Amino acid sequence: MTNTGINDHPPADRFSPGEAISREALLSAPLADLLARAAALRDAGHGTVQTYSPKVFIPLTQLCRDSCHYCTFAHPPRKGERAYLTREEVLAIARAGAQQGCAEALFTLGDKPELRYRAAREELAALGHETTLSYLAEMCELVLRETGLLPHVNAGVMGAAEIAALRKVSVSQGLMLETASPRLMAKGAAHHGSPDKDPAVRLETIRLAGESAVPFTTGILIGIGETRAERLDALFALKALHDRHGHIQEIIVQNFRAKPGTRMADAPEPDLADHLWTIAAARIIFGAGMSIQAPPNLRAEHAALIGAGINDWGGISPVTADHVNPEAPWPHIDDLARDTALAGRTLVPRLGIYPAYLARPGTWLDPALATPATRLSDSHGLMRNAGREGDWSPGAIRPLPALSPEGAHDPAVASVLASLAGGAEPDAAMAITLFGARGPDVALVCAAADRLRWETAGDTVSWVVNRNINYTNICLHKCGFCAFSKGRGHESLRGQPYDLDLAEVTRRAREAWERGATEVCMQGGIHPHYTGDTYLALLRAVKEAVPGLHVHAFSPLEVWHGAQTLGLSLAEYLARLKDAGLASLPGTAAEILDDEVRAVICPDKLDTAQWFAVMEAAHALGLRTTATIMFGHVERPVHWARHLLRIRALQARTGGFTEFVPLPFVHMEAPMYLKGAARRGPTWRETLLMHAVARLVLHPLIGNIQTSWVKLGPEGAAACLQAGVNDLGGTLMNESISRAAGTGHGQEMPPHAMEALIGSLGRQSRQRSTLYGSVPAERREATRSAGDLAEIVLTPVRSRRQSEPA
Numbered sequence: 001m002t003n004t005g006i007n008d009h010p011p012a013d014r015f016s017p018g019e020a021i022s023r024e025a026l027l028s029a030p031l032a033d034l035l036a037r038a039a040a041l042r043d044a045g046h047g048t049v050q051t052y053s054p055k056v057f058i059p060l061t062q063l064c065r066d067s068c069h070y071c072t073f074a075h076p077p078r079k080g081e082r083a084y085l086t087r088e089e090v091l092a093i094a095r096a097g098a099q100q101g102c103a104e105a106l107f108t109l110g111d112k113p114e115l116r117y118r119a120a121r122e123e124l125a126a127l128g129h130e131t132t133l134s135y136l137a138e139m140c141e142l143v144l145r146e147t148g149l150l151p152h153v154n155a156g157v158m159g160a161a162e163i164a165a166l167r168k169v170s171v172s173q174g175l176m177l178e179t180a181s182p183r184l185m186a187k188g189a190a191h192h193g194s195p196d197k198d199p200a201v202r203l204e205t206i207r208l209a210g211e212s213a214v215p216f217t218t219g220i221l222i223g224i225g226e227t228r229a230e231r232l233d234a235l236f237a238l239k240a241l242h243d244r245h246g247h248i249q250e251i252i253v254q255n256f257r258a259k260p261g262t263r264m265a266d267a268p269e270p271d272l273a274d275h276l277w278t279i280a281a282a283r284i285i286f287g288a289g290m291s292i293q294a295p296p297n298l299r300a301e302h303a304a305l306i307g308a309g310i311n312d313w314g315g316i317s318p319v320t321a322d323h324v325n326p327e328a329p330w331p332h333i334d335d336l337a338r339d340t341a342l343a344g345r346t347l348v349p350r351l352g353i354y355p356a357y358l359a360r361p362g363t364w365l366d367p368a369l370a371t372p373a374t375r376l377s378d379s380h381g382l383m384r385n386a387g388r389e390g391d392w393s394p395g396a397i398r399p400l401p402a403l404s405p406e407g408a409h410d411p412a413v414a415s416v417l418a419s420l421a422g423g424a425e426p427d428a429a430m431a432i433t434l435f436g437a438r439g440p441d442v443a444l445v446c447a448a449a450d451r452l453r454w455e456t457a458g459d460t461v462s463w464v465v466n467r468n469i470n471y472t473n474i475c476l477h478k479c480g481f482c483a484f485s486k487g488r489g490h491e492s493l494r495g496q497p498y499d500l501d502l503a504e505v506t507r508r509a510r511e512a513w514e515r516g517a518t519e520v521c522m523q524g525g526i527h528p529h530y531t532g533d534t535y536l537a538l539l540r541a542v543k544e545a546v547p548g549l550h551v552h553a554f555s556p557l558e559v560w561h562g563a564q565t566l567g568l569s570l571a572e573y574l575a576r577l578k579d580a581g582l583a584s585l586p587g588t589a590a591e592i593l594d595d596e597v598r599a600v601i602c603p604d605k606l607d608t609a610q611w612f613a614v615m616e617a618a619h620a621l622g623l624r625t626t627a628t629i630m631f632g633h634v635e636r637p638v639h640w641a642r643h644l645l646r647i648r649a650l651q652a653r654t655g656g657f658t659e660f661v662p663l664p665f666v667h668m669e670a671p672m673y674l675k676g677a678a679r680r681g682p683t684w685r686e687t688l689l690m691h692a693v694a695r696l697v698l699h700p701l702i703g704n705i706q707t708s709w710v711k712l713g714p715e716g717a718a719a720c721l722q723a724g725v726n727d728l729g730g731t732l733m734n735e736s737i738s739r740a741a742g743t744g745h746g747q748e749m750p751p752h753a754m755e756a757l758i759g760s761l762g763r764q765s766r767q768r769s770t771l772y773g774s775v776p777a778e779r780r781e782a783t784r785s786a787g788d789l790a791e792i793v794l795t796p797v798r799s800r801r802q803s804e805p806a
């Protein structure tokens with residue numbers, strides 16, 4: 001199985017660089033052999049994903065104390081020209097980039113011009129700074145604060161204190177080593193007169209960046225007078241630093257371009273074969289996981305560059321020129337996407353910090369940068385919803401983004417689909433591969449899931465008339481994603497604490513019955529006064545008031561709490577609930593069934609094994625349950641895979657799950673999002689794939705996959721119905737948990753709206769019971785003549801305490 005393009009660990013941790021290769025072998029091997037080996041390594045590390053960073057280029061100053069012979073970027077002070085961009089100019093560039101969907105602000109500038117030019121010193125003084133780097137730090141902070149773009153700084157040679165200061169305001173830093181050859185410092189050579197181009201000085205800066213845990217971009221510039229052996233020296237020197245610190249996130253192999261007006265205007269440029277050889281050597285030296293980059297504006301032979309083992313095109317700006325190579329405009333993204341697809345890869349936007357580093361913000365990022373970077377990222381640590389995909393989150397009233405089908409098919413995705421279609425048992429690697437589908441593979445996965453849906457459930461879409469009753473929002477727990485509960489730490493969230501009087505609970509149940517409901521779904525926070533008897537009392541009250549209602553109630557957390565407070569085993573307590581009329585249980589409180597994630601998002605709640613223990617005990621008593629997943633916050637696809645496979649394993653033993661319900665995380669009011677520790681929910685691509693992959697992985701053990709209209713709206717639900725989903729869930733009448741989290745999709749989807757939605761897809765609508773049985777004609781008629789809901793009463797906390805059920 002090939003990797004789907006995302007590394008959760010710094011490259012050296014996860015991917016063997018392959019057998020050690022000697023300089024001699026690299027220098028003597030036939031080019032075709034090197035290219036084949038490099039491309040294979042790249043595919044093993046990155047699958048078919050080819051990244052680029054949508055960025056703006058901010059040339060803060062073009063003065064430089066060095067005078068490299070190939071450079072047109074740097075120039076001496078010019079009369080009438082400012083030495084530095086002003087704050088307003090910097091912001092204007094950044095804002096234009098933000099409007100165009102960029103995520104990175106690349107600050108590139110000359111090296112310490114104040115050491116050489118009085119004009120620089122004077123202008124810095126007028127700006128309130130002594131050094132270029134301190135002005136740069138202020139500009140990074142300004143851009144981050146005002147536009148949300150993530151700064152990446154290319155600020156030349158630095159000391160530890162300067163690196164540390166810039167680390168506070170940037171997600172990554174960069175310095176091209178260019179060459180490891182001190183020969184090029186000699187008179188007449190490219191770096192003569194450029195003290196900062198001394199390889200030892202540059203390697204020291206890169207080492208210091210490693211010590212300071214800065215995700216770092218570096219690379220070599222080829223064709224400036226160095227030999228191939230010297231290029232290898234440079235690559236091996238960088239590899240040694242990376243082996244020690246793990247901080248090099250990408251290696252650029254840049255080709256020298258002769259520029260008119262420079263001393264090297266007539267120097268020969270490296271030819272394509274030479275460039276390809278160097279890229280392949282870099283890939284082989286650094287191994288599968290490293291990001292190897294070649295700028296797409298400096299060489300038109302994009303397919304050949306890909307063939308040599310690159311996986312990244314670097315930063316590309318829709319707004320600004322490449323100020324270092326102004327003669328070479330960036331390719332248009334659409335053209336680059338097409339070239340990339342023709343070469344068998346799919347162009348995907350990334351951030352200025354790579355996924356492996358973003359996955360460990362505590363190690364690699366200043367806390368001030370962790371939040372904005374996390375919010376711009378998707379579950380793979382790449383850029384979320386870039387460009388044409390728009391800015392969409394579950395719960396938001398926005399048009400659905402159109403997923404671009406552009407790109408190349410990943411053979412790994414097709415292979416997993418074929419295996420599953422052939423009856424193979426799904427495993428984690430298969431699920432992760434499917435979750436990594438991009439470009440045209442998203443539609444492929446959805447189509448495969450929808451075929452299974454058709455085989456399993458035909459064209460019928462089912463739904464149930466039910467009412468949610470959330471009897472209290474007081475809760476002992478402090479789940480980071482929960483905007484519903486009121487308790488310690490949640491006071492500032494919207495809504496008042498309440499604890500429904502039994503009379504209000506039964507009134508709502510009666511009203512639901514009158515409006516045609518066949519089910520009430522009851523769950524709530526873990527009120528400190530609630531015991532197992534409280535749940536029994538709630539249940540009995542509803543069953544007494546409306547005996548015909550199916551009571552679908554009590555999350556595994558509530559069952560656990562109820563059993564504990566009464567000193568009963570799970571089986572004993574569930575048996576009491578069943579005797580009192582409980583008919584089935586919601587599979588909520590599942591979030592992500594993996595303790596690695598639960599430790600972050602709900603550390604004081606029941607753990608994975610406890611959740612499954614409740615479900616297994618319920619199934620053993622003949623109580624059916626649903627199963628859910630809440631996704632799109634801090635977890636990664638590996639956790640989704642584990643969650644699905646654990647659900648599948650229990651279902652294989654008990655057969656007790658009626659359906660699987662993906663619940664996209666609604667971030668707007670969630671405490672952990674407000675604290676800056678969570679993503680903005682799943683992207684639309686991830687949302688669709690979750691429904692489709694659930695169908696594929698849980699087949700044939702769980703036949704019903706449900707979508708949440710509350711979180712996705714009718715349009716989103718309709719799209720999921722074409723990606724493996726056969727059930728629309730309940731009409732709900734009073735949805736309040738997702739609403740508290742910020743969704744704008746309403747509290748009720750009445751039967752006529754369900755039918756209209758299903759009809760618009762040419763499918764057949766079926767009103768079902770909770771357990772997917774048929775519904776008596778009398779109930780169906782009652783739904784047609786349902787009146788408006790009466791105003792609900794939210795019993796204030798004190799009065800509930802007075803009438804607490806025995």
Ligand code: SF4
Pocket residue numbers: 475476477478479482483484485524525526557602605
């Ligand atoms: S998710 Fe449930 S247990 Fe967690 S805080 Fe909210 S109401 Fe309480």
